[in-house]
Amino acid sequence: MTRVILGLSLRQLVAQRRTLLLVLLAALPVALAVLFRVTGGSLEENPDFAAGIMAHFIVALVLPLTALVVGTAALGQELEDGTIVYLVAKPLPRWQVVLAKIGAAWIVTATLIASSVLLVGLVLFVGQEGASQVPAFMVAVVLGALGYTALFVALSIRFSRALIIGLAYVFVWESLLSQFIAGVRFLSVGSYTVSIADALADSPSRLVDGALSGVNAAVLLAALTALATWYAMRRLAAYQISERV
Amino acid sequence: MTAEATRTTTATGATPTIEVSGVSRWYGNVVAVNDITFSVRPGITGLLGPNGAGKSTLLHMMAGFLRPSSGEVRMLGEGAWKNADLYRRVGIVLEREAVYGGLTGYEFVRLNARLHGLDDADAATRRAIDLVEMGPAQDRRTGGYSKGMKQRVKVAAAIVHQPDVLLLDEPFNGADPRQRLQMMEMLRAMAAEGRTVVFSSHILEEMERLGDGVLVIVAGRLAASGDFRAIRRLMTDRPHAFSVESTDNRGLAQALVGDPAVSGVQLENGRLIVRSDDFGRFTVQAPRLAQEVGVSITAMAPMDESLESVFEYLVQR
Numbered sequence: 001m002t003r004v005i006l007g008l009s010l011r012q013l014v015a016q017r018r019t020l021l022l023v024l025l026a027a028l029p030v031a032l033a034v035l036f037r038v039t040g041g042s043l044e045e046n047p048d049f050a051a052g053i054m055a056h057f058i059v060a061l062v063l064p065l066t067a068l069v070v071g072t073a074a075l076g077q078e079l080e081d082g083t084i085v086y087l088v089a090k091p092l093p094r095w096q097v098v099l100a101k102i103g104a105a106w107i108v109t110a111t112l113i114a115s116s117v118l119l120v121g122l123v124l125f126v127g128q129e130g131a132s133q134v135p136a137f138m139v140a141v142v143l144g145a146l147g148y149t150a151l152f153v154a155l156s157i158r159f160s161r162a163l164i165i166g167l168a169y170v171f172v173w174e175s176l177l178s179q180f181i182a183g184v185r186f187l188s189v190g191s192y193t194v195s196i197a198d199a200l201a202d203s204p205s206r207l208v209d210g211a212l213s214g215v216n217a218a219v220l221l222a223a224l225t226a227l228a229t230w231y232a233m234r235r236l237a238a239y240q241i242s243e244r245v
Numbered sequence: 246m247t248a249e250a251t252r253t254t255t256a257t258g259a260t261p262t263i264e265v266s267g268v269s270r271w272y273g274n275v276v277a278v279n280d281i282t283f284s285v286r287p288g289i290t291g292l293l294g295p296n297g298a299g300k301s302t303l304l305h306m307m308a309g310f311l312r313p314s315s316g317e318v319r320m321l322g323e324g325a326w327k328n329a330d331l332y333r334r335v336g337i338v339l340e341r342e343a344v345y346g347g348l349t350g351y352e353f354v355r356l357n358a359r360l361h362g363l364d365d366a367d368a369a370t371r372r373a374i375d376l377v378e379m380g381p382a383q384d385r386r387t388g389g390y391s392k393g394m395k396q397r398v399k400v401a402a403a404i405v406h407q408p409d410v411l412l413l414d415e416p417f418n419g420a421d422p423r424q425r426l427q428m429m430e431m432l433r434a435m436a437a438e439g440r441t442v443v444f445s446s447h448i449l450e451e452m453e454r455l456g457d458g459v460l461v462i463v464a465g466r467l468a469a470s471g472d473f474r475a476i477r478r479l480m481t482d483r484p485h486a487f488s489v490e491s492t493d494n495r496g497l498a499q500a501l502v503g504d505p506a507v508s509g510v511q512l513e514n515g516r517l518i519v520r521s522d523d524f525g526r527f528t529v530q531a532p533r534l535a536q537e538v539g540v541s542i543t544a545m546a547p548m549d550e551s552l553e554s555v556f557e558y559l560v561q562r
Binding site: 008015087088092093240241 | 272301302305308309310311312327329330331332333335337339341343344345347356357359360361362402
């Protein structure tokens with residue numbers, strides 16, 4: 001049954017017009033990488049470029065934005081439109097709806113971002129050293145996408161303005177406050193993602209310096225994902241549908 | 246009317262399929278449903294009441310979508326809230342027009358069949374679509390459907406698993422007369438198979454044509470229940486009020502007050518309010534009496550023919 005909802009949700013998410021915008025967003029780092037190579041840039045002269053585009057552009061910006069748009073739409077749109085009744089008025093527990101929605105949002109986000117990382121990697125590292133960074137980052141963004149989408153699906157059940165709250169989380173908490181308050185890295189999906197990528201990559205050619213150890217980051221990410229999923233399930237189980245409110 | 250409240254709504258002798266006992270629901274300080282008790286048996290039961298009376302809230306609670314603030318709704322012998330298994334035997338059509346616009350009518354109904362875990366989703370889908378006569382439009386996207394078509398495809402989705410209980414909120418909104426008739430026929434056929442159909446409406450005529458039993462809901466309370474003829478009688482036997490304007494309101498009032506058809510007169514802002522318990526006699530007598538005292542009536546209109554005033558009357562009893 002979860003598969004039916006997963007299929008429906010994937011179809012809904014892919015058919016949305018804003019998905020085209022997300023594809024363009026994911027293509028942006030690829031275009032920058034191409035520009036870098038075409039204009040004669042090389043990673044030997046400019047070693048920070050790869051880190052900049054992977055960690056500061058894809059992980060810090062494209063990944064959370066994509067997860068935010070997809071994650072808040074996956075279930076939030078059904079709650080807003082009232083189509084949720086077709087899912088909950090069925091003989092299946094509501095937690096299955098939550099799992100299917102997080103799953104669909106994750107698949108869409110992970111596919112977009114992992115493709116972006118792969119293409120950027122192909123463009124930058126062809127004939128260069130350090131290509132092992134690419135699979136490390138791909139695994140990291142796929143895992144990070146799960147944490148983000150679980151978080152944003154949970155937000156969308158709790159708040160009708162989940163998009164704005166999610167934006168505040170990404171830009172104020174993860175991007176801004178993490179520069180001043182060291183402890184933020186323990187509660188930041190972006191920091192988990194970079195740390196996992198760092199831990200997976202071959203150390204001689206490291207692009208980034210993860211703030212956490214790989215194990216710590218993975219454990220924290222798993223805990224956050226589990227907590228957000230559990231909260232979303234609890235909220236939806238108690239969710240009341242009415243014409244008012 | 247409180248004695249009426251415990252009466253069952255349909256005449257057939259089967260055990261109740263829906264039992265609503267002492268149910269209230271409030272939103273903040275606003276009471277939407279106020280201590281309502283009734284039971285529903287197989288057959289067609291109508292929830293009649295003006296807009297905003299609490300019919301939708303009541304239906305949502307029966308559907309297990311809303312938790313009652315107090316009291317209990319039992320559906321097929323089980324609690325309705327947080328009971329997903331009940332949906333195997335219950336179908337729900339809400340008023341809101343929401344459909345998955347990107348799916349065709351067929352895909353939408355089939356999605357519902359698959360979510361119910363039906364063995365042969367395609368056969369069930371074809372059957373449901375045939376019942377609402379949506380075959381010709383089934384391959385078009387629901388996003389482009391008219392209001393009436395959306396309504397019918399929603400009904401098809403709700404009956405795809407052949408539920409024992411079907412709940413419908415304002416099902417005839419947006420339907421043209423032919424579609425209305427067709428849907429009424431379909432609901433009657435379902436009731437004839439021993440199923441329970443509950444629908445809400447603010448239109449008296451729909452009750453007359455469809456409801457075996459009628460529950461009248463006004464301002465969150467159960468105002469009356471019984472078969473349609475009993476409700477109708479309550480409504481026509483009530484006192485009528487007329488607003489009368491004439492060349493001499495005071496003189497006319499004196500002439501009218503002695504007539505047995507008139508139960509009260511009142512002068513108000515240059516017009517005369519006349520109450521009558523006997524609509525037929527009053528309309529004959531008023532011009533005659535006016536003529537006798539030499540007063541010309543310039544305007545006369547019934548004041549309370551709206552359904553709302555009928556409901557108000559019922560509530561006050």
